[in-house]
Amino acid sequence: MTKVSMTVNGRTVSGEAEGRTLLVQFLREGLGLTGTHVGCDTSQCGACVVHVNGQMVKSCTVFAQDVAGADVRTIEGMANADGSLSVLQQAFQDHHGLQCGYCTPGMVMSAAALLKDNPKPTEVEVRHHLEGNICRCTGYHNIVKAVLAASGQDVSKIAAE
Amino acid sequence: MPKDGGIGASTKRREDVRFLTGKGRYTDDINIRGQLYAHFIRSQVAHGTIRKIDTRDAEAMPGVVKVFTSADFTGVGGIPTGWQVTSRDGQPMLEPKHPVLAEGKVRHVGDPIAVVVAETLEQARDAAEAVEIDIDELPAVMDMKAAIQGGPLVHDEIGSNLCYDWGFVEENKAAVDEAFRNAAHVTTLELVNNRLVANPMEPRVAVGDYEDHSGQHTLYTTSQNPHVIRLLMGAFVLSIPEHKLRVVAPDVGGGFGSKIYHYAEEAFVTKAAQILKRPVKWTSSRSEAFMSDAQGRDHVTRVELALDADHNFTALRCETYANMGAYLSTFAPCIPTWLHGTLLAGNYKTPLVYTNVKAVFTNTVPVDAYRGAGRPEATFQLERVIDKAARELGVSPVELRRKNFIQPDQFPYQTPVAVVYDTGNYQATLDKLLELSDHAGFEARAAESKARGKLRGFGLAHYIEACGIAPSNLVGQLGARAGLYESATVRVNATGSITVFTGSHSHGQGHETTFAQVISEMIGIDASQVEIVHGDTSNTPMGMGTYGSRSLAVGGSAMVKATNKIINKAKKIAAHLMEASEADIELKDGKFTVAGTDKEKSWVDITLAAYVPHNYPLESMEPGLEETAFYDPSNFTYPAGAYGCEVEVDPETGKVTICSFTAADDFGNVVNPMIVEGQVHGGLAQGIGQAMLENCVFDENGQLLSGSFMDYAMPRADDVPFYSVDHSCATPCTHNPLGVKGCGEAGAIGSPPAVVNAVIDALHRGGFTHVTHIDMPVSPSRVWQAMQG
Numbered sequence: 046m047t048k049v050s051m052t053v054n055g056r057t058v059s060g061e062a063e064g065r066t067l068l069v070q071f072l073r074e075g076l077g078l079t080g081t082h083v084g085c086d087t088s089q090c091g092a093c094v095v096h097v098n099g100q101m102v103k104s105c106t107v108f109a110q111d112v113a114g115a116d117v118r119t120i121e122g123m124a125n126a127d128g129s130l131s132v133l134q135q136a137f138q139d140h141h142g143l144q145c146g147y148c149t150p151g152m153v154m155s156a157a158a159l160l161k162d163n164p165k166p167t168e169v170e171v172r173h174h175l176e177g178n179i180c181r182c183t184g185y186h187n188i189v190k191a192v193l194a195a196s197g198q199d200v201s202k203i204a205a206e
Numbered sequence: 207m208p209k210d211g212g213i214g215a216s217t218k219r220r221e222d223v224r225f226l227t228g229k230g231r232y233t234d235d236i237n238i239r240g241q242l243y244a245h246f247i248r249s250q251v252a253h254g255t256i257r258k259i260d261t262r263d264a265e266a267m268p269g270v271v272k273v274f275t276s277a278d279f280t281g282v283g284g285i286p287t288g289w290q291v292t293s294r295d296g297q298p299m300l301e302p303k304h305p306v307l308a309e310g311k312v313r314h315v316g317d318p319i320a321v322v323v324a325e326t327l328e329q330a331r332d333a334a335e336a337v338e339i340d341i342d343e344l345p346a347v348m349d350m351k352a353a354i355q356g357g358p359l360v361h362d363e364i365g366s367n368l369c370y371d372w373g374f375v376e377e378n379k380a381a382v383d384e385a386f387r388n389a390a391h392v393t394t395l396e397l398v399n400n401r402l403v404a405n406p407m408e409p410r411v412a413v414g415d416y417e418d419h420s421g422q423h424t425l426y427t428t429s430q431n432p433h434v435i436r437l438l439m440g441a442f443v444l445s446i447p448e449h450k451l452r453v454v455a456p457d458v459g460g461g462f463g464s465k466i467y468h469y470a471e472e473a474f475v476t477k478a479a480q481i482l483k484r485p486v487k488w489t490s491s492r493s494e495a496f497m498s499d500a501q502g503r504d505h506v507t508r509v510e511l512a513l514d515a516d517h518n519f520t521a522l523r524c525e526t527y528a529n530m531g532a533y534l535s536t537f538a539p540c541i542p543t544w545l546h547g548t549l550l551a552g553n554y555k556t557p558l559v560y561t562n563v564k565a566v567f568t569n570t571v572p573v574d575a576y577r578g579a580g581r582p583e584a585t586f587q588l589e590r591v592i593d594k595a596a597r598e599l600g601v602s603p604v605e606l607r608r609k610n611f612i613q614p615d616q617f618p619y620q621t622p623v624a625v626v627y628d629t630g631n632y633q634a635t636l637d638k639l640l641e642l643s644d645h646a647g648f649e650a651r652a653a654e655s656k657a658r659g660k661l662r663g664f665g666l667a668h669y670i671e672a673c674g675i676a677p678s679n680l681v682g683q684l685g686a687r688a689g690l691y692e693s694a695t696v697r698v699n700a701t702g703s704i705t706v707f708t709g710s711h712s713h714g715q716g717h718e719t720t721f722a723q724v725i726s727e728m729i730g731i732d733a734s735q736v737e738i739v740h741g742d743t744s745n746t747p748m749g750m751g752t753y754g755s756r757s758l759a760v761g762g763s764a765m766v767k768a769t770n771k772i773i774n775k776a777k778k779i780a781a782h783l784m785e786a787s788e789a790d791i792e793l794k795d796g797k798f799t800v801a802g803t804d805k806e807k808s809w810v811d812i813t814l815a816a817y818v819p820h821n822y823p824l825e826s827m828e829p830g831l832e833e834t835a836f837y838d839p840s841n842f843t844y845p846a847g848a849y850g851c852e853v854e855v856d857p858e859t860g861k862v863t864i865c866s867f868t869a870a871d872d873f874g875n876v877v878n879p880m881i882v883e884g885q886v887h888g889g890l891a892q893g894i895g896q897a898m899l900e901n902c903v904f905d906e907n908g909q910l911l912s913g914s915f916m917d918y919a920m921p922r923a924d925d926v927p928f929y930s931v932d933h934s935c936a937t938p939c940t941h942n943p944l945g946v947k948g949c950g951e952a953g954a955i956g957s958p959p960a961v962v963n964a965v966i967d968a969l970h971r972g973g974f975t976h977v978t979h980i981d982m983p984v985s986p987s988r989v990w991q992a993m994q995g
Contacts, residue, residue, distance in 0.1 A: 063328065079235040080228015082459075084407045085492035089915035092407060120228035130226060138222040141884045145714030146225025147407040147459030153226065168928075175923040179915065181407050181460050182714045184891030184953070185923040187884060203928055 049113045053078065054122030062109040068102075069093045071109035072119060080120040080150045084179070091178030094151040094158075095119045101158035103177075120150035123157065133157055133195040140200070142191035144182035152178050156192045165196050212727030213944075216880035219719045221712075230457045233411035233428050234489050241413065241485035242271055244475060245330035247320040247337055248497065249312035252346035252569035252908020253358065256310055259320055260338040267336055269329030271482060274321045274474070276307040282477065285470055285533070286442040288434075289540035290685040291370045291565070299370035299565070302361035304533040306443065306470045306477075312341060313360055313532035314569050315910050316497025318470055323478055323486055346569040346908035350506060350527040353566050360532055360567040369530050369565040370539065374547040375623060382560035385521035389512035393595035398981045399583045401504035401529070401902040402895075403918055404576045406713075408459020409490035410499065414475030418483055421450050425476050429455040430465045430711050431751020434688070436743050438468040438536065444477055448743075451476075455741040458713035462892070463575040464499045465713065466753045467536035471498070496913045501902055502576020504529035505542065509587040511595050519554055519610045524561040524587060531572035538574045539565065544684050545580030545672070545754075551621035552588045553632040553668045553846060554610040559622050569908040575753065577892055577954040581671045589667040589959035593966065594978055603666055603963070604645075608636060618940075625672060627844045629937035630872060632668060638870040638935050639666070639848035651852070651865075652971065660854040662865070663968025669956035670846045673755035673948030676839035691838035692756070693747035694765035696725070696772050698831035700817035702810040703735045709749010710761030711740050715950065716881045717757060723877055724762060724944065728769050730796035731809055747834055755948030758877060759843045759939065766943045767835035775831060776812045782823045783807055783815060843939045843947040847871035849956035853964040857972055860990030862898060862965055868930040869956065874938040874947035882949045886931045889953020895921035896954070897961035897982050919983070958982060969993065 050059035053076060060075035072078045072095070081104055084092035093104040096118040123131055130138065133156060143149040152175065159166060159174040166174070171192045172185070180188060194200045211217035224230050261273035285304040292298055303309075308319045320337055324330035347357040353367040360367055373379060386392060413426040423446055429435050432453040439453075440446040458465060471488050478486045490498065505526050512521040528542035547561045578585075596603040611632040612619050619627045640646075648664050655662035675681060678689040693709040704725055710717055718738040726733035740746060749761065773793055780798035781788040790801040796809040815822055816831040852865040869886055876882050899919035903911040912918040938945030965984050969977045969992070977992045 065328070073235075074237075078228065079232075080230070082232070082408070083234075084409070085915050087492065087914045087916050090407060090492070120226075124227050130223065134226040137226055138218055141219065141880050143222060143225055144716070144884060144888065145406070145408065145460040146221065146230050146457065147232065149225050150228055169924075172924040179407065179920050179922060181405055181462065181892070181920070182888045183884060184887035184889070184921075184929065185926055186887040186929055189923060189928070 047110060049109050051112055051115050051117055053117045054119060064108065064110060066109045067105055068107040068109050068112055069104040072104060078119050078121050082147055082150060084148065089179065091155055092148050092151040094154040094178065096154060096158065101155055120153060123153060133160065136191040136195035140187045140191040140194055142183065142188045148178060148180045152180065152188055159192070160196055165198065168193065211733060212723055213877050215723065215878065217719055217723055217733065217878055219716045221716060221718050232408055232457045232459055233413065233426050236413055236426050238413065238415055238485040241487050242323045242325060242482065243327040243330050244478065244486050244488040245322045245327065245334050246318045246471065246488070246494065247322065247334050247339065248494070249308065249315055249317040249319055251312060251341060251343045252315050253344040254312050254341040255344060256308060256312060256319065256341055258340040261320065264322060264333040264336040267329065267333040269325035270333045271323045271325065273337060274307065274323065274478060276305060276309045279306045279477065282306055283443045285468060286438055287534040287539060288536045288687050290687065291372055291539040291543050292685065293370045294373040294376060299539055300364045300366060301534060302364050306473045314571050315908055316571060317532065321474060323482065348568055348570065348904060348906055348908055350529055350566040350568060353568050354564065360569060367567045369534070369567055372543050372563045374543065374561050375559065378558055378622060379560045382521045382523050382558045385558050386510065386512045386523060389520055390515040391513045391599060393511045393591055393598055394508070395591045395594050395979060396508045397587060397590060397979060399503045399505040399507065399586055400896065400982045402502040402576055402900050403496055403902050404462040404464035404499060404502060405920060406460030406462055406464060409492055409495045410465065410469065410471065411489045412472045412475045413485060413487045414479035415485040416479040416483060423450060423476055423480065424452045424454065425472055426454045426456065427472050428458050428465050429453070430458065430461040430713060430753055432711065432741060432743050433709060433748050434751055435468050435472060439473050439476065443473045452744045455711060461713045462577040463502065463579055463753060467500050467574055493914055496918065497571055497910055500535040500572050500574035502573060503583060504573050505583045507587050509591045511591045513595060517599060517601060517606060517609060519556040521558040522550055522556050524550065526561065526563045528563055528565045529570065529573050530565050530567055531570045532567060533572050535572040535574035538572060540685065541575050541580045542583070546584050548623045548625045549581050549584035549670060549672060550588060551623050552585065553612060553670055555612050557622055570904055577889065578951045579754065581951065582955045582958060585667065585669045585955050586959045590962060590979065593963045597970065607666070607668060608633065625842060628841060628940045630844060630846050631935060631937050632846060634935040635846065635848040635870040635872055638932055639850045639868055642870060642930050642932055643850040643866065643868040655854050661857055661968040661972035662852065662854050663964040663971060665851045665960045665962065665964025665967055667849045667956050667959035667963060669849070669952065670844055671951060671955050672842035672844060674759040674839050674843050675754050675756070676760065676842060678838050688750065689838070690750055691836050692761040692764045693749040693834065693836045694761065694768045695747050695832065695834040696765065696768040698772055698813050700814055702731065702813045705737045705739060706765060707739045707746045708761050708765060709746055709751065710757040711752040713752070715752065715757060716878070720758065720878045720881060721762065721765060724765065725769060728766070729773070729809065730794060755950035758944065758946045759942055759948050760837060760839055762944055762946065763839070763942045764835050764837035767837050768833045771833035771835060772831060778827060779812050779815050779822065780807050783811065783821065840941050843874070843942065845871065845873050845947040845949065845952050847952060847956055849960040851960040851964040853961065853968055855965060855968040855989060857993065860986040860993060862984055862989060864894060864927055866927060866930065867894070867957070869932065869953065870935060871933045871949065871952055872935050872937055873933050873949045874936055875945040876933055877946065882933060883931050885949045886953045887929055889951060890929050890957050891921045891926050893954040893957025894926055894961060897958040897984060899925065899983050901983050965989065
């Protein structure tokens with residue numbers, strides 16, 4: 046066990062980690078930040094996406110020790126300072142971009158990374174970017190719509206709500 | 207209408223805020239002080255005899271508390287089956303024991319053999335490597351026909367791999383055969399309904415806790431129906447009476463059927479917690495989920511359609527081999543029978559139907575209901591054979607269907623397969639589909655595709671489904687070992703807010719929002735004053751949970767029934783307070799008035815009076831305002847619809863691209879259109895996934911080849927288009943108070959045949975007229991090979 050420190054959602058935190066402890070385990074079990082989820086064991090589903098130093102990362106593929114000192118952001122750190130939903134989170138609610146909620150944290154983190162690099166993505170770009178995040182509930186329709194809406198684009202022409 | 211939405215409003219979901227901020231509380235988020243971690247050691251071979259399990263080295267490893275084998279579960283029952291099917295010869299199905307941990311033999315890859323329980327998960331996993339297991343591998347039986355023609359026995363003690371041989375409607379068999387002899391045309395199709403893995407994004411988790419001084423067990427589990435788990439596990443497996451067993455299913459991350467069943471891991475952690483006197487937690491990995499969650503579909507079918515000279519359907523005859531896997535999962539026997547055979551009339555007037563279903567044991571993961579459950583299999587064979595018939599006869603698949611539809615004035619309609627459809631209008635959904643999909647413009651789009659070297663095709667499929675399976679006294683006769691009612695307790699609090707305890711369970715469906723909308727509409731108070739509680743057997747009345755698109759139709763009806771009792775009592779209180787006749791009391795917008803007067807009492811006046819009964823008819827009525835109702839439906843509900851798919855096939859590669867998908871559904875009345883449409887979107891993606899991508903494959907030795915998301919192709923955002931969905935052609939259900947039918951499974955039922963019909967249409971338009979069928983998934987290699995002839 047080694048003591049690992051990092052900044053998570055703006056707070057300096059530290060905890061014990063084995064060499065094999067994954068970042069997602071460190072967040073969930075070490076820090077109690079259970080918003081980041083584990084949906085697979087092959088880095089395919091994206092439920093565990095967080096931001097490390099501003100880059101989206103599948104936290105099931107990173108050892109906690111390897112991100113010591115990094116600036117990590119999770120779904121728990123995505124709301125506005127006053128606790129209200131951010132534009133992207135609000136768009137997910139407004140457009141019913143979630144059902145069971147399990148893939149949602151990873152979807153939001155992944156979509157946030159896209160919008161940071163590409164503030165006005167096309168539908169094709171959104172779909173391509175989210176290819177590493179699996180959702181079993183929504184059929185992606187309302188997720189794509191929510192991301193486009195969060196980027197300020199008019200989604201009223203998209204078939205059905 | 208209340209300001210934040212009653213019935214019919216696309217109210218935003220109240221659940222979303224916690225999920226969007228990482229505050230959801232799923233089972234894996236639950237950690238109990240002092241808990242131990244369980245790691246299951248599962249069979250790596252599909253079939254074998256266990257010679258030796260040596261746990262000594264493992265038990266000596268750091269942190270290991272105990273290694274369990276079947277020897278620790280000798281006083282425990284097997285995992286029960288909830289449905290008894292009777293064979294054609296009158297014999298009950300064969301029902302082999304399904305032990306919690308393998309006893310003597312392993313029967314599929316993933317069959318649990320031993321469990322290491324340790325202080326940490328890492329210690330449990332490390333020690334699992336040191337458990338020595340010696341298995342003599344036996345030949346695996348994988349092919350269903352081989353299995354019942356002398357193949358190796360999955361269960362030696364029952365002497366056969368044929369679970370049952372079911373005929374329906376057996377009395378019609380001779381008449382069906384006669385109709386085929388007299389037919390002007392017969393279309394025959396052999397097809398496979400591919401095995402699928404449900405794959406809700408949250409893997410299963412179970413946490414067992416035990417209180418030694420009281421003998422109280424608590425199981426936290428990822429379940430769609432905690433009361434069912436309590437009953438099955440308590441009564442049949444562990445002999446724990448209900449009052450000593452609490453089952454909690456908190457936020458659950460999707461189910462799609464796979465979280466209906468009682469699983470061995472639930473019984474394990476419950477029992478292990480009692481033995482070790484410490485909480486025990488198990489979290490499935492995705493790899494484990496692929497070999498331990500009950501899977502779906504896996505039918506091999508021959509279907510024949512008889513038509514007369516005027517192209518009227520005169521009979522349908524089917525023979526299906528249905529894979530049960532190695533053990534009978536909780537509701538497995540009823541899926542290929544009562545949820546399949548009863549849907550074979552579809553939207554059509556076909557007067558005679560006969561189906562024979564042989565359920566077979568193989569050395570594969572158990573199969574049970576997966577979104578649609580029997581109904582997608584029925585719809586696929588029916589809608590594929592109709593399309594093939596149209597092609598053989600040289601008539602339009604659209605018009606052949608239209609000609610054979612049950613007409614709007616024929617409802618209620620008695621089908622030849624037992625069920626009575628209450629309402630429907632299939633022409634209307636077809637017309638709506640053709641309008642929304644711009645069918646008139648199809649030829650122009652096909653020409654444009656052709657100019658780009660692509661083959662465009664249109665596929666149509668109609669579906670009917672039976673939701674809210676009921677009534678209990680009927681399904682009891684059909685073999686169900688459970689009642690199929692639902693329950694609700696409506697507790698009005700003293701200051702007027704309401705807490706509803708429902709037996710339904712939400713794992714993505716949004717009941718916390720929609721159920722509150724219904725109450726809001728009925729009483730006229732703001733939906734924010736209504737809280738919906740579900741998922742805990744300690745505070746909800748005995749209910750059957752959520753499956754089969756039943757929650758609003760059955761659970762919602764129970765809630766309406768309880769709320770009506772509340773309103774009736776509230777009116778009595780209002781009549782007393784206003785010194786009026788009860789018959790003159792009206793409730794509107796949260797106010798009680800006396801007809802023809804200006805007397806008025808608010809909702810809160812009444813609720814306060816009920817709990818502070820100073821001026822109250824105590825001699826004739828109890829104080830308080832809380833009612834419970836159980837609702838047992840008199841019939842199924844019958845959602846139906848028309849689905850249209852346009853595809854482009856690349857003739858160079860066989861790759862299929864979905865250009866558009868349109869769904870015109872009849873769900874009866876709709877409480878929250880936004881949520882209903884979301885349900886359809888999700889179902890469509892799963893149906894498109896089945897048709898285009900997903901396939902669970904075992905090799906001839908029973909090894910699972912598609913055991914991860916690397917190998918099993920889940921639909922992803924770039925595999926699907928925006929869908930066009932509509933539910934305006936509504937014919938409300940006639941026998942439940944809300945007139946609702948259920949929308950959860952429709953998308954997954956209607957879409958696979960629409961996709962495959964579109965691919966066949968594209969190939970025919972491209973001159974590949976020899977292609978009459980391609981089995982799902984219609985992968986590029988399968989399409990390309992079919993094109994090569």
